[in-house]
Amino acid sequence: MFTRQFADGGADLELQGISKRFLGFTAIEELDLVVPAGSFFALLGPSGCGKTTTLRLVAGLEEPTSGRVLIGGKDITSTKAYQRPVNTVFQSYALFPHMSVLQNVEFGLRRRSVPDPLAKAREALRLVELEQLAERKPQQLSGGQQQRVALARAIVNRPALLLLDEPLGALDLKLRRQMQLELKSIQLDVGLTFLHVTHDQEEAMVMADTVAVMNKGRIEQMGAPNELYELPRTVFVANFLGQSNLFTGPVVSSTDTALTLDVQGFRITVPISRTQRQRGEITVGVRPEKLSLHTEAPDLGSDSNTLGEGRIVDVSFSGVSTQYLVNIPALGNLLVFAQNLGFGPVAGVGAEVWVSWQVGHGFGLADDPSPAARFAADDSTAAIAIAELEES
Amino acid sequence: MAFAAFTAADVVVRTPRKKSPVALLLLLPGVLYLVLFFLAPLVSLFFTALQVPHLDGDIGQYDYGFNWANYTDVIRMYLPHILRSFGYAIIATVIALLFSYPLAYLIGVKARSRPMLQGLMLVLVIAPFFISFLLRTLAWKQILADESLIITSLKALSLLAPDAHFTGTPAAVIFGLAYNFIPFMTLPLYTSLERLDLRYLEAGSDLYANPFTVFRKITVPLSMPGIIAGTLLTFIPAAGDYVNASKDFLGAPDTQMIGNVIETNFLVLQNYPAAAALSIILMAVILIIVGVYVKRLGTEDLL
């Protein structure tokens, strides 16, 4: 029926100035994005950030209010969903309950009158190791098996772009970890472009080559997982991707290579190369695992920041590491992750401690420091309403 | 199955609805049909109710006019029938509710763990629908006739006066109305009770409510949508019915309801304005009752 050529490998996806407004709110604002062919690209963000809407726009299930969608350089903005060389693995899998597993997988092939759909469908089922269940109905499969069928049903069409909408969200933790690795190896096998939407930061980091962190309809930051983690640019990214200790204060002195802030009387230094802003009131941060605990005031010289004294208010042991919550008067609570190199915690609740980290581990953020920005989790009613609309 | 119509009253939909010309295409034929064959007839009824007899005309010939006196005439003439209709319908509805609630509770709550039995009982509830409405009413007429086994034994046991009748009395008409519309009551009640989360009842008992209080404060309020739907579905057809009250069925000339006089006026006397005026009165009273009822007790979205 369709003569459209389907790519052997993936194709570039390009979004140009995409906006999407629903009645009363804006889901996506002026979004520009390029997903290079053959990459595993993750859109990461909390529910309601616009990531699912972005995916639906690419799939053609939603029309943008403005902007263009290009695949392999071709403008497909006004192309219908069923005419796009794009397939989706839905969050709920959306397996047709009245068809067998095999019929589900064949569905797309038959609609396009691809020759020999049966053999291709069986081949796809073999890839996900479910050929023996081809005659079953979807309801008779476990969650993990249904997930694989959904994947087979999509990749059998060899789309230029495969969209994954929280594909592992319904699986339990252990299965999820296993499927993450499997999905990644399947992507390498078939060489398609994967666009993966998730709110699970660990999942995004494990699977994707490139992660774009979305918040309130915009991309806050984009890059390789380790870049994003080590050098977040905004408060939102610093808190959404892992955890961070943040401090806000005015810049009081600077050298060619470093800035020093005054935070409630404490001096904190960060490298200029790792800051987004160099003057005025700025927010800096450091990851909890970069912090060291000391039971007496350390003397570490100018390449470390030291804060103290404080008091341990909580200790939680999690096997690999121990989390300490340290209260420093005037600064509030700091989170410290310490690897369990010895046996058990090094200090107990109530102990007096100092906290230090290497200057090179800190990062300076781009946000305008305002009290609200310090708490990045957006749980305003508006955000929840948007999140629900997005999920529905 | 057939009872889905009653059991499916309030499924919550969370579909993002789209605007599309397809909607118009889908709606138009059906809506047009209802406008043509439901709405227009009501309007026609309204105008018929105001007609005046054709001068020197035969029986059944009328001219359009604005003869509001038709209404006062029929009210003067048929007030007892109108009051009787609503009285009978209310009593029959209450009886059907009292009969159905425990039955619906049995099917919807007690039988929950046994789906086969539950399905069988539901089929039994709708079984009377599968046999002709008129024949099952006639069956009661004969089962409860003066010379029938039941009535004669009641008389033998002195539970009934020797010269008492059952058929042809108001009690028989109310009995017939209640019997015939019981499935309309049981099914919506069942739907509500089927959905009742038993943990609420447990929470109630946990919070020191005795079984009666749990029933009154938790079960009944939670099954209110079923009670509303059931009472309306029973009351409306009961108030307009004329089969049960007909003298060939369970009634007698002095048990005639508004439906009987509408039928007689329209089909026998060909007094169309009177039949139309009575219909409009019946419709208006029912709409007022439905409106007040729905507003009072919520459940805006009955459809």
Next chain:
Amino acid sequence: MSRFGFGKWLLPVYGIIAFTFLLIPIAYTIVFSFNDSVKSNISWRGFTFDKWLTVCQVENGSVCEAFGNSVIIGIIATVLATTLGTMIAIALVRYRFGARGAVSLLLFLPMATPEVVLGAGLASQFLAAGVPKDMTTIIIAHTMFCISFVVVTVKARVASIDPTLEEAGRDLYGSPLQVFWRITFPLLFPGILAAALLSFALSFDDFIITNFNSGSVQTFPKYVYISAARGIPAAANVIASAVFLFAIIFVLVVQFSRAARAKALAKH
């Protein structure tokens, strides 16, 4: 309640009594279809199969003719009402449009209007328009009152279909028509079937509206009503019993095959 010994048994015992009560007139009707009656079928005169075998010979076959009319009317009205109602149900669940409130009201009102008013209204309109009453007017009337019931039944089914299934169909290269026939319709089918059965049952058993709009056409309920005054022949009981047995077997088969299918699915 369970503190009392009889509390546990109270409801089931009540259930047995209530079901017996509900089924008494049915049993009576069926039993009297085997009555060796002469003219009217009131007192028991002995068992016979004759009435079942000669059902179409009674009164020159008028019972059978009335029954045939009812079936034809029921089938046509069912097809029309189910089609129109299903379309409306899909529109109501899946689309946004102005005047939603008005449409809902238009669908609710026929169910809130007593049959006698529906019947008299339509009859007065046919009278005003000079339309003669025949099979067509009965079919028009039956279709009208069935539509709302179809909408309610099918609407619930539409609402239970996950819209992402249809999206998945479109995503997998299904055109709108293909998505409808291959995904939406098969998933909707149980609801449509239920609506059709309900429509047929309502149409087949309707007397009040039919009585106003049938002219000289006989339907089965009309036949019963008219013969009630002079005594109903056992042939009417035969027809009603046959319909009842057919319907009840059909429903039981559907019910139990569904339960069996659910069990089979759960087994794997």
